[in-house]
Amino acid sequence: MLGRVRPAGAVVLIETAFAKVNLALHVRRRRGDGYHDIESLFVFVDSGDVLRAELRDDGVLALSIDGPFAAGLDDGPENLVLRAANSLKLYAWPTPALANTDWGAQFGANLYLTKNLPVASGIGGGSADAAAALRLLNRLWRCGLDDAALCAIGETLGSDIPACVISRTLRVEGRGEALAPLDLPRLAGTPILLINPGIPLGTAPVFKGWDQHDRGTLDSSSLAAIIDSGRNDLEAPARALVPEIGAVLDTLDAQPGVLLSRMSGSGATCFALFRSGADIDAAHQAIRRAYPDWWAMRGTLR
Template identity: 55%
Template sequence: MTGDTAAETGWAKINLALHVRRRRADGYHDIETIFAFADFGDGLAVRAADDVTLTIAGRFGAGLPVDGGNLVLRAAAALAEACGIKAGAALALDKRLPVASGIGGGSADAAAALRLLNRFWNIGADETALRAIAATLGADVPACVGSRTQRGDGAGERLRALADDDLRGKSVLLVNPGLPLATGAVFAAWDGIDRGPLAEGPPLAAAQAGRNDLEAAAVSLCPAIGTVLGALDGFGASLSRMSGSGATCFALFDLPSDAQAARAAIAAAYPDWWVAAGRLH
């Protein structure tokens, strides 16, 4: 091991655009998306132990499983099996991001576990190897391993790095109405219409020209998303939209002061909502 303790962050994932092209026979959907990541997220720490265990705390930790159904423990088990590891690890998750909210909380935590235990167990696997393990855990987990601006195709697991000069460091505001929304239910409510491909080119421009094809379905299931999107209007954002399958929505700003002003105004008007501001990294 590299030490007695270590820590990682499960960075909040944002789908700047999400085009759903078709339903596949295997139950997944072919999508085209642009992934970006905020500079905040869930915290994951580890210390030496005889067995692999998980404890969960934090604002959104209540009720989450701490057994083999949790993606963090599934990631730990997959990494240990793939690399022949017999060591233990006491994992502690600080759940700061809303659950079932379209910003990759579980996927980001699983990816953080892969990165963290790769170091802690002194495995030395590269990102390609970690992504291969991540692909067995969920469609968004491979993108969360690198947590950088990428285009995702297929079910989201076919990744291509994007030059992000027009995005890096841009201020971001995330807003969630405090209502969980199951990804499967949103995809099931999608109308099945292929509205065309996601543009190539610089990611911000491509996203601005794009859309989130799940937004209408999500709003039909959770009308509060429409309220969130309306609340984000009028603050001068360069882009605002729902992320993933919802219910979290985002807005991008050129100036941190504009993001903070929007954050303060929305938090005051809707004190029960989760509101967080930071930067894209």
């Protein structure tokens, strides 16, 4: 690493923070450390927040945020994007002797986050942004780290970040750190519609409302099994806090061509998988007309 030559001139790279969706989320138990053991199937949409990074050679990390959901977000050192950037830098140059080399301490970045996804909405949010920062700065700074190293860094920052680093279909267990890639036939390329009623919902209150009843393991052997026997154990406590989730799910269920509709994560975003592009087009237009205040995003699964 010390023998590398710093790239010359301005360098700007772009990374998408792909929206995360839980096709199913089974909560198995509350652990002694305060976390919950889960079994979940994570999938990722081909759209999300967008992060750009511009190389700077003075060691400074600066973050600017724009986009439809930028209001109220902190662009200071506690933002997960900057925390991820600093963690990557510390991992790549762990000692002052390395950090003070030409390749180390002088490496910084101007980071620009376009926040397209609602905040506190159960579809990745800050975790996806932090993961995008790790992937992006790993390329910008030419750290050469593999996904395993980036996931290890991400795990220190948040339970969902390792999965968001990979951003491919995964079976997720433990508190989110046990990841197993899955290749389920007919899943990639499936049209998906995300709907949020416009009400932020924190993760902690939803988990606190879980009834602590273990309803059994997750069968992730096929998409059919996910549809037939999967569930989201956090839907009931989320709906108790935000009853509008029920209206969103009822509206999605009523659309022609729906394969599956559920709440994602701890809510309040819900989703529907559709049989065809024509079906999702019709549903997207109908819901936008009927509920103009709801946030809606259509995409396809990666």
